[in-house]
Amino acid sequence: MPRNRQNEDSILRKISDRFPSSSWKAGQSIALGIGDDASLFRPKPGHETILTCDWFLEGTHFLRRHPPDAVGWKCLARAVSDVAAMGGTPRCFLLSLALPETHAGRWLDLFLGGLQRASRKFQCALAGGDTTRRNEILINVTVVGEVPAGHAVLRSGARAGDLVYVSGRLGEAELGLRILQQSKGAPSNKSPLTKKHLYPEPHLALGQWLAKEGLPTAMMDLSDGLSTDLSRLCAASTVGAQLHIIPQVQLQDATLELGRDPLQLALHGGDDYELLFTVPPGRAKLVPNSFRGVRLTAIGRITRNRELLLKKNGRVIQLTPSGWDPFRE
């Protein structure tokens, strides 16, 4: 048993010392932070509140050998990405954390360091949460965001003829994960691929800009892989899609073996947190080739026919949703 026994209140104090919500700009929407029965959020007049929550579980979504500060960064980044996908602005979050007593010291400090960096970067203040003890590390993050009423971009607005776009290159995070799995000892976060897996950057500015310009008819973020997520967007919009090009992860010498089929990585690899969106053909000329250094690529078209098709080497093949699904082996 460690000498300095932790209890629930002392862990809460550690967290609240780290996140003095009143001291910085993003905390202004919080009328009451950690330490009471609940938190109080001041909604902005004329805005709707975006609510989203995400599991981040040891063994399912990360491993104990993942750097604790990457766990802290990513648990918030993933949920913030859902706000980006609606064109919204994150305001605050609730952290539910269960961890072994052995992890309430150094591990917790490093975890909170990564979480704090993400919180400042995304201007999303810690408003409250719940902590308990558990043999495994369990995390659940609820993010609260805002969007001018009626201006959120949903998954359900795509129409036949719309162009389908993605930001960035797909499959990078999946390849980054494979590099980490192969590496012995502590994972390196030097490579841009492992960095994309460990410290994803939700496309907040891009989502907000697209929504403000009124360009997308539908939008979502890519968390489970293009084949799975595009099939969800199409189901929500009762349409299909035909793709002709996929911006793929670039293979360096060191990654040739691990990323043997970059198209498969790009189609089914998870955790990219790129944006997938559809734009009516008449407005496509308003979509730039890149936004703040991030490539935007038209990858295909929405079809009336409710199938997912991919044109490859002159042939059209059916695309089966094969991204990440926790209920599939």
Add this chain to the structure above:
Amino acid sequence: MPRNRQNEDSILRKISDRFPSSSWKAGQSIALGIGDDASLFRPKPGHETILTCDWFLEGTHFLRRHPPDAVGWKCLARAVSDVAAMGGTPRCFLLSLALPETHAGRWLDLFLGGLQRASRKFQCALAGGDTTRRNEILINVTVVGEVPAGHAVLRSGARAGDLVYVSGRLGEAELGLRILQQSKGAPSNKSPLTKKHLYPEPHLALGQWLAKEGLPTAMMDLSDGLSTDLSRLCAASTVGAQLHIIPQVQLQDATLELGRDPLQLALHGGDDYELLFTVPPGRAKLVPNSFRGVRLTAIGRITRNRELLLKKNGRVIQLTPSGWDPFRE
């Protein structure tokens, strides 16, 4: 492997079929429910948004032999109780659920049945959530509520001289748990004590009435036991308290053995979800003896001296926080 394989989307469909949020009154505050990247909540003008989340984990907060519909009821009731403790009104909730594939059939149906009953009872609509697969059942619930701006009752307002009140009798849920632990086979929910453990009723109407009348200087709900929770209220208000009477669980013949020391149960037993509040002496006459059949008892006074004291058989003894703490054995 079960014949009808479940995947994440089919579990989501099962949940959304059960909670057609647009079809009833409590759903009116939800502009967009399950199925998109996030949910959209319409805040009421002039109100602050109450945010609270709670773990409800197999092995920590409930056992696999607990009735699934009680698990469904209680996971929402516990978080709603935090809204009651601020004098607020629940509006909607997010459900994060991780469960084994074996539990995605009948167990999930019964769980959703209990959750649905609680959702209707508390007028708190399902807005969204996240599901994944896991060997153990993990639940996290975020509840969103509202309160007129500036009118939430916090833990931090108690002043020396205020009277300390509790609703109901304390220790009942703890004794109900002991009865269940002793019973063989399926737990009975016939006894009011086991019912209080399995299907707690947050005191929403009482909390709202007290807040509206402006009576409490501080308020919280009793989830971890009076000794622990009162010490938190006192710490937040930088005061102490001296208690002289505790409304205790009544022992029937059948429970005499299990509840040998009702005072200990009342002081340290968790899960009662009664309200603890403080009222200035000049306004105490406005607090009725009971509210809608629930007893309200003045149990002591707030003191300047930052200790918790209990007058017992003419002697004053120090009260140590000894309620439920997951980080204590």
